[in-house]
Amino acid sequence: MKKIARAHTNIALIKYWGKQNAALRIPLMSSLSMTLDAFYTDTYLEPSQQEQFYLNGKLIEGPEAQRVFNYLHLLQRRYGKSGNLSVHSQNHVPTAAGLASSSSAFAALAAAFAEYYQLAVNETELSRMARLGSGSASRSVFGGFAVWQKGTDDQSSFAYSLDSNPDLDLQLLAVEINTGAKKRSSTKGMQAAQTSPFFAPWIKRNSLELSQMINAIKNHDFTRIGQLAELNASEMHAVNLTAQPGFTYFEPTTIGVIQLVHEMRQNGIEVYYTIDAGPNVKLLCQLKNVKIVKEKLVSAFDHVKIINASFGPGIQYLDNYE
Numbered sequence: 001m002k003k004i005a006r007a008h009t010n011i012a013l014i015k016y017w018g019k020q021n022a023a024l025r026i027p028l029m030s031s032l033s034m035t036l037d038a039f040y041t042d043t044y045l046e047p048s049q050q051e052q053f054y055l056n057g058k059l060i061e062g063p064e065a066q067r068v069f070n071y072l073h074l075l076q077r078r079y080g081k082s083g084n085l086s087v088h089s090q091n092h093v094p095t096a097a098g099l100a101s102s103s104s105a106f107a108a109l110a111a112a113f114a115e116y117y118q119l120a121v122n123e124t125e126l127s128r129m130a131r132l133g134s135g136s137a138s139r140s141v142f143g144g145f146a147v148w149q150k151g152t153d154d155q156s157s158f159a160y161s162l163d164s165n166p167d168l169d170l171q172l173l174a175v176e177i178n179t180g181a182k183k184r185s186s187t188k189g190m191q192a193a194q195t196s197p198f199f200a201p202w203i204k205r206n207s208l209e210l211s212q213m214i215n216a217i218k219n220h221d222f223t224r225i226g227q228l229a230e231l232n233a234s235e236m237h238a239v240n241l242t243a244q245p246g247f248t249y250f251e252p253t254t255i256g257v258i259q260l261v262h263e264m265r266q267n268g269i270e271v272y273y274t275i276d277a278g279p280n281v282k283l284l285c286q287l288k289n290v291k292i293v294k295e296k297l298v299s300a301f302d303h304v305k306i307i308n309a310s311f312g313p314g315i316q317y318l319d320n321y322e
């Protein structure tokens, strides 16, 4: 029996938000992420009469399945393989987390493909393969902190490990605000963002922000990591608000959480936020403040759910579902 590929989700602290080549998913900027232990996807492939995609034991049809099949066809063409496959995935990304699962989904799928065909691919090639499914997936090949260097073409655009097992007290609290499907896919969002007058300055700042973040990580400087992550996320959402026409992923509670973060910091509780292509907020803090931050959130917002995560590993291959 072939092994099951496991990939964890990641949260970008320096965001990918723009493509230079849509078909190959080559980004306009380099990005940096933290792989998370709490959320992951397990996937294996089987030969099959008909193409099928099972997610959490349920047969999936429609555009979600088509995206998976199109991706497998692309990899089959790339590696000279053929045949119908059925895909079996278990998503351990609780809906309550409000975290996109495409990073773990496509990294696990790329690894499952390599395992199924017994391809002799290294992690760099696995990262390129994952990138073709979803840009953020390129980083989920690695644990700890990973950098996706933008590159200029298929060969040069891949992620690498910055620190696979960081000796750093960094906790992520995923704050669920709304777990419904996002209003605008990340592909559409980043396309629209390019109409903002702030898009060019946003791209221009990328190499400075990336090198500042890499330094902060090397110095184990939690405060600087938090400040840089919050600034970078705010810039991404500022280009959305200033697009022509403008849009936002924020909901009223998103702003409420941002205000609470500001307030907590004024009161000496060190916490920072980052936000992706949706209304949910992810908070960065240290272990000593997890309890108080959770208490503040729960008392300010009635129904908010919070999930705690820290550093997760890179791709793993397992004999069985655990």
Ligand code: PMV
Residues within 6 Å of the ligand: 011, 012, 014, 015, 016, 017, 031, 100, 102, 103, 134, 135, 136, 137, 186, 187, 275, 276, 277
């Ligand atoms: O790769 P995608 O399509 O999941 O886009 C990711 C976009 C962000 O999550 C907003 C930023 C990032 O770098 O993960």
